[in-house]
Each structure stands twice: as C-alpha cells, then as structure tokens.
Amino acid sequence: MSDAHRKLDHAEGRASLEAVWQTFAFYFALIVLAVICLAWFPFAYLLRFLLSANAGRRVGRGVVQRLWHAYFAMLRALGACRFDLSELDSLADRGAVILAPNHPCLLDALLIASRVPDTCCVMKGDVAGNVFLGPGALLAGYIVNDSPVGLIRAAVAELQRGSPLLLFPEGTRTENDSIGPLKGGIALIAARSQMPVQTLIIETDSGFLGKGWQVFRKPTLPITYRVTLGRRYAPPKRDHAALQAFIAELQRFYAGELEHHRPRGDQ
Secondary structure (H helix, E strand, C coil), X not given: CCHHHHHHHHHHHHXXXXXXXXXXXXXXXXXXXXXXXXXXXXXXXXXXXXXXXXXXXXXXXXXXXXXXXXXXXXXXXXXXXXXXXXXXXXXXXXXXXXXXXXXXXXXXXXXXXXXXXXXXXXXXXXXXXXXXXXXXXXXXXXXXXXXXXXXXXXXXXXXXXXXXXXXXXXXXXXCXXXXXXXXXHHHHXXXXXXXXXXXXXXXXXXXXXXCCCCCCCCCCCCEEEEEEEEEEECCCCCCHHHHHHHHHHHHHHHHHHHCCCCCCCCC
C-alpha cells in the first residue's frame, strides 16, 4: 500500500471516529439535560409552596445560573460547543436593566441567565407548562407572557426590585439571519420603569434549535455561540411618538448589526 493510500485510510478513519464521537456527545448531552431537569422538578415544585416569593426567586434563579453554567461547561468539555460569553460578565451586579437580545435559538435565554445573576426571563406559556423547564422557571419567578397588560406590570415590578429583565424584542425566534419586526412591549416597559435597554447580539454558526428545528435532529458539531454587548439606550418618554421612534431606532440598530452576521451552517 502506498503512502498516499495509507494517509487516505488514516484520514477516513479519523473522520469516522469523529462522526461517532459527535453522535455520542450530542445524544449524551440530551440525556444529561433530561435527567437534570427531571431531577430538579420535584424540588422546584415543592419549594414553590415552602418558600416565600422572594426566597423562591433567589433560590430558583441561583440554581438556574449555576446549573446552566455547569451544563455549558460540560458541552465545551465534550467538544460539542464553543462559547464566547465573556462580555456578559460585565453585567453582573449592575442592577436593573432591560436585556434585549436577538433570538436565533431556544438556548438564548439560558446562555444569558447562566452568566448574569438574578436575571428574570419573560417566557411563553408553553414553557411554563413544560415538565422539564416549567417548575424551575415558575420557582424563579419568571414572567409568563400570556397577557400584554400583565406582562408590562410584572416586568416593571421586577425592574423596580432591581433585577435585570431578559426580554426578546421580537417576541419569538428569528426566522433568518436578520431581525424580525419588534414588538412594542419593550418600549412601554422601558418608559414605565425608566430603566435603560441594553441590546445584546447573539451569533451562532448553526441553525440548531432555531425556528422549525427538531430537538433530536443532530447538527454538525461543534456549534459556536457568541454574545456581545450592543448599544445601551436610555428609556424613552411615555408619549406615543417617542415610543414609536424608540422601536424604530431599535429595529434599525439590530438590522445594521446583523447585516454582517455570519451565515449559519446547518439549515
């Protein structure tokens, strides 16, 4: 056998082993995630009744931060993901602020909550009813987005307590590499609370857990996630024109920042 053939066989063998490892790492990570969530379920459920609302928030958010920080560290160790979340660390202990990222995938809220302590997330009702995520989210006092009026009141109350509020301005996951139409809720919350809006830019090179992606569909690994700080906006005034102008400016900002967003690998 020639050297060229041996090198080719060696390369093919390495590629085959890498494919096997990627498959193992992906499904192992899913199993670990399910086990962790189910193990936390009974404790989170009981603590909602045993603790006061304030104590429940502290415990629930502390567990969320530490649990997901450890889980993402495991993904990094497995070679399944690469993370660049260091800019989020500057937001720790900075008090109340509205965190406003774009929303390429389901992991976005967890990436941010794993690095910013005491974050209150705005979530959809189906997350609250999810057996894996719901009990922990409810213990943490996350806000269910089932009523516009209730959402705004609860969000303002959280900010007045001094907690960072994580709110996706689009209200749903982005369907492409740009930004979808922004909802008006973020402008109302910023105006009524008089808290600043810190934009965040989330980048990934994979469509994993994006709109329409099935959980058990294995992506190409490793996946890269990067979160950077964008522009920080002062809260708008409470009149209609100022609110509309605020949303329009946010829309322009995201569109400009994401114009050069890297193409996603898995679609």
